[in-house]
Amino acid sequence: MSALEKSPETAGRAPLMTLGGVSQVFHTKAGPIRAVDNINLSVNPGEVLCLVGESGSGKTTAARMAAGLARPSSGEVAFEGTDIWALKRDDFTNFRRSVQYVHQDPYASLNPTRTIQQTITAPLLKHGVVKSKKAAAERAVELLTKVDLTPAENYLSKYPHQLSGGQRQRVAVARALTLDPKLIIADESTSMLDVSIRISVLAMLGRLRDDLGVGFLFITHDLAIAKYFGWHGKTAVMYLGRIVEFGPTPKIINAPTHPYTRALIDAIPEPDPDLTKTKGRESLRSLEIPSLAHLPSGCTFHPRCPLFEDGLCDGAVPELVTIRSGQSAACHVVARDGVAALDDEARSDEPRA
Amino acid sequence: MTEATIPVTSIGTTGVSRFAGILSSLRRSPAGFIGFVVVLLLVLVSAIGPFFAPDIAPNVKEILLPAGSPGHLLGTDNEGKDVLAQMIGGGRTVIFVGFFAAAISTAIAIVLGSLAAYLGGWVDSAVVTVADVFLTVPPIILLAVLGAFFKLDSPILLALLVGVLSWPVLTRAVRAQVLSLKEREFVEAARLLDLGTVRVVFVEILPNMASFILMNFMIGVTNAIYQLVGFYLLGLAPLSGANWGIMLNRAWIAGAIFNDASLAWILSPIVAIILLQLGLVMMTRSLEEILNPRLRDR
Numbered sequence: 211m212s213a214l215e216k217s218p219e220t221a222g223r224a225p226l227m228t229l230g231g232v233s234q235v236f237h238t239k240a241g242p243i244r245a246v247d248n249i250n251l252s253v254n255p256g257e258v259l260c261l262v263g264e265s266g267s268g269k270t271t272a273a274r275m276a277a278g279l280a281r282p283s284s285g286e287v288a289f290e291g292t293d294i295w296a297l298k299r300d301d302f303t304n305f306r307r308s309v310q311y312v313h314q315d316p317y318a319s320l321n322p323t324r325t326i327q328q329t330i331t332a333p334l335l336k337h338g339v340v341k342s343k344k345a346a347a348e349r350a351v352e353l354l355t356k357v358d359l360t361p362a363e364n365y366l367s368k369y370p371h372q373l374s375g376g377q378r379q380r381v382a383v384a385r386a387l388t389l390d391p392k393l394i395i396a397d398e399s400t401s402m403l404d405v406s407i408r409i410s411v412l413a414m415l416g417r418l419r420d421d422l423g424v425g426f427l428f429i430t431h432d433l434a435i436a437k438y439f440g441w442h443g444k445t446a447v448m449y450l451g452r453i454v455e456f457g458p459t460p461k462i463i464n465a466p467t468h469p470y471t472r473a474l475i476d477a478i479p480e481p482d483p484d485l486t487k488t489k490g491r492e493s494l495r496s497l498e499i500p501s502l503a504h505l506p507s508g509c510t511f512h513p514r515c516p517l518f519e520d521g522l523c524d525g526a527v528p529e530l531v532t533i534r535s536g537q538s539a540a541c542h543v544v545a546r547d548g549v550a551a552l553d554d555e556a557r558s559d560e561p562r563a
Numbered sequence: 564m565t566e567a568t569i570p571v572t573s574i575g576t577t578g579v580s581r582f583a584g585i586l587s588s589l590r591r592s593p594a595g596f597i598g599f600v601v602v603l604l605l606v607l608v609s610a611i612g613p614f615f616a617p618d619i620a621p622n623v624k625e626i627l628l629p630a631g632s633p634g635h636l637l638g639t640d641n642e643g644k645d646v647l648a649q650m651i652g653g654g655r656t657v658i659f660v661g662f663f664a665a666a667i668s669t670a671i672a673i674v675l676g677s678l679a680a681y682l683g684g685w686v687d688s689a690v691v692t693v694a695d696v697f698l699t700v701p702p703i704i705l706l707a708v709l710g711a712f713f714k715l716d717s718p719i720l721l722a723l724l725v726g727v728l729s730w731p732v733l734t735r736a737v738r739a740q741v742l743s744l745k746e747r748e749f750v751e752a753a754r755l756l757d758l759g760t761v762r763v764v765f766v767e768i769l770p771n772m773a774s775f776i777l778m779n780f781m782i783g784v785t786n787a788i789y790q791l792v793g794f795y796l797l798g799l800a801p802l803s804g805a806n807w808g809i810m811l812n813r814a815w816i817a818g819a820i821f822n823d824a825s826l827a828w829i830l831s832p833i834v835a836i837i838l839l840q841l842g843l844v845m846m847t848r849s850l851e852e853i854l855n856p857r858l859r860d861r
Contacts, residue, residue: 279751306757319748323770332766333756382752389756 224291225252226393226425227276227309232285234271240503245271247451248285250530253393256423258443260436260459262474266502268451269429273397276427277311278302307337310386314398316378320370326381327366330354333388353384358414376407380414387418393425394418400435412439433474437463447471450502450510453530457537467549468539469517509542517543591852598845605839609654616648619805630827637827640810641817650831653806658839660722660791665783667726668733673776675730676737677764681745690738694731702728703793710799721800725787733779740772774851781847785840792836807832 234246246268253259261269274280275287278294286293289305297305313319320329330353331346333339340346347366354362357380370378379399386394396415400408416439419426426443430436436445436459445462447455447470455468466472473494494514500506506513512523519542528540533549590596622643630638630646637646679690706715706724715721744750745768753767769776794800795808802809814820814829 277755279755303757306755309755311752311755313748313752315748319752321749321753321767321771323773324767332753332758332762336756336758336762385752385756 226255226257226290227427228252228286228288228291229272229276230286230288232272232275232282232287234268234275234280235283238503243502244451244505245502246275246282249446249448249451249453251276251446251453253425253427255392255425256419258419258426258428258440258459260440260443260445261427261429261448262431262433262436262445262462263448264431264499266450266499267448269431269448270397271451272448273311273395273427273429277309277395278305279311307389308392310389310391310394312379312382312386312394312396312399315402316375316382317370317402319382320378320385322370324369325366326350326354326368326370326373329370329381330385330388333385337389339389349388350384353387354381356387356418357381357384358410359384374407376403376411379403379411383411383415383418387422391424393427395427395429397429398431401430401432408435409438415439433463433478447474450500450505452510452527452540454511454541455537455539456530461537465537465549467533467537467544468541469515469544470511471539473514473516509540511541517541519543592849594845595847595849595852598842598847599849601838601842602846605654605835605842606658608651609658612651613655616651617645619644619648619652627822627825627828629824637831638825640813640825640828641819646810646828646831649805649810650807650835653810653832654835654839656718656804656806657788657791657808657836660718660725661784661788663719663722664725664729664787664791665780667723668728668730668783668787669776669780671727671730672733672737672779673769676734677741677769679734680738680741681760681764681768687738690734694734697728697731700728702790703797703799706790706794707797707799710794714801715799716801716803721791721794722787725790729783729786729790733783736779737772737776740775741768744768744771770854773854777850777854778847781843781850785843788836788840807835 229249229251231248231250232246233244233248236243236245249268249272251259251261251272261272263269271280275282278287281295288294289297289309292301294302294305324332327347327350330350331340331343334346334349335343340349350366351362354360354365359365359377359380365373365377365381370381373381379402383394383399399415400411403411412435415426418424426439428436428439428443430439440459443459444457445459446453447462447468449470455462455466455471457467462471463475466475493516495516495518496514498514500510500513506524508524508526509515509528512518515523517523522542526542528542528545530538530540531545532538533544539545622639625632625635625639625643627641628635628639628643630636632638635645635647637650639645640649675690675694679687702725705728709715709724713720715724741764750763750767753763758767792808792811795802795806795812796815798812800808802812810832811829814825814832817825819825819829
């Protein structure tokens with residue numbers, strides 16, 4: 211938390227959305243599952259915050275809480291400074307319109323029985339953004355053009371099943387833009403698209419970010435995409451429901467401080483196979499991801515961590531502390547020894563890798 | 564801006580092309596088309612036929628004529644009334660009650676089932692409990708009791724009774740469907756756009772189960788027809804006028820089944836009812852294609 215508030219860029223502006231000490235616990239037969247455990251995040255207007263993590267790390271749950279789709283078990287989700295679950299009906303409506311969500315699967319997020327025109331004009335007409343059906347159709351054309359679906363008129367009468375995945379995802383983005391949102395939560399929005407399409411959709415999203423000044427909470431499991439889309443923003447790395455590292459994206463990518471982030475980055479293959487073979491790898495002690503129902507004690511990464519120290523790491527849960535300016539990590543060893551700990555370990559690992 | 568000049572009418576489908584689309588969908592499935600034609604013929608004959616058919620008057624000189632008698636293609640009944648003329652005039656009530664009752668029960672089921680599933684909580688519990696209570700009451704016995712107290716001679720009243728008694732099964736089916744549909748992402752997207760409960764339920768969710776509802780509506784029509792006919796067959800409604808159910812009752816009471824000459828009398832309403840039911844069921848197949856945009860374009 212402290213790291214967020216102290217960073218100089220955020221000091222002047224009030225954050226658009228803040229997740230303060232937010233947790234989500236699902237009660238199952240196997241016992242309580244802490245999908246998200248006490249995370250702190252904030253997104254400023256027009257800023258990009260990337261949430262990176264592997265499957266089951268709680269990033270989607272965090273996004274759903276930010277969107278107001280799920281109520282946190284504890285903690286506060288605040289939009290423009292007020293807890294969204296304490297809002298009056300009118301204010302909640304305002305919040306609803308200001309925060310939009312782009313789902314992962316464009317095959318499920320568009321209603322198969324509605325044409326593109328119906329899908330896009332429904333919110334425009336419902337909220338009185340436009341006065342007539344004709345004006346709504348015109349606005350739909352504008353929005354479709356904005357997401358690079360041209361000529362837009364050709365798409366209006368189409369049904370989702372007549373479009374490709376990339377085209378559908380663009381429609382989903384156009385729909386998210388209908389109410390002029392201040393924040394778009396993109397939940398793995400490009401992960402289901404072909405690689406060739408992915409880049410153009412990302413470029414389109416990037417243009418919206420720059421032209422419209424929309425804030426993004428960008429969720430991805432792919433650090434390359436976080437790097438591409440969120441270079442000027444911040445990145446939070448999640449592991450088993452907790453944020454393990456937070457900082458400006460370039461620092462996270464180029465100089466990660468948490469051993470988990472390092473492992474993630476080292477796992478990215480290089481285009482040159484020789485380079486990939488000889489690349490110094492963080493060697494994890496285990497490749498198994500622990501079950502959320504039976505989390506390891508202390509630092510949940512300790513059974514896999516190369517820096518594991520008996521008695522230290524499996525004791526207390528590490529706090530997210532500032533390692534160097536603007537960059538914080540939740541690791542006992544790094545917090546004690548500084549970044550030097552990582553370099554020692556990497557060197558000693560080299561012969562083995 | 565150039566895009567703004569696109570006339571909106573050219574974007575949506577016009578009424579004519581939509582109708583043509585429905586016709587071509589109907590033709591695509593032969594079984595469905597045959598069913599459609601059979602139902603259409605029966606409805607037309609029942610609606611218009613009585614204006615052209617001879618009067619159904621008792622005639623003591625022509626009692627129990629066999630089928631194929633001159634002037635009486637399907638013979639006459641035990642009062643000398645022409646069977647064919649009764650057949651033509653007897654479909655109206657049956658078809659009307661069938662569709663009207665099914666419309667009532669389907670409407671109730673859609674509204675209660677989808678709201679129960681979407682809203683959950685006490686609304687859901689209340690609807691499910693009331694549906695369960697209704698399900699425990701055997702309709703034919705309730706109708707028998709009601710028939711003893713009220714004069715059930717109006718088709719509208721009969722349709723209301725049958726309709727109001729047969730909603731619980733479909734309500735539970737609709738509820739189950741909506742429970743699964745409401746978790747779909749496009750419903751979540753609609754909620755995020757704050758489109759309102761009524762709109763989300765009836766515009767976003769329901770069209771996705773249109774063919775399911777239509778199929779159940781058709782099953783509702785067939786069930787209502789069987790209930791009505793069974794009602795008449797058991798003599799629980801006043802036997803005034805002429806319809807297939809009353810014909811069946813009178814032919815059965817008169818022992819027509821034991822008499823070769825009157826076989827056409829008792830078989831005619833049975834065949835008519837079977838044809839109507841078969842036509843309805845076959846037609847449902849094609850209607851499914853019309854309502855599902857995915858199937859439509861193939």
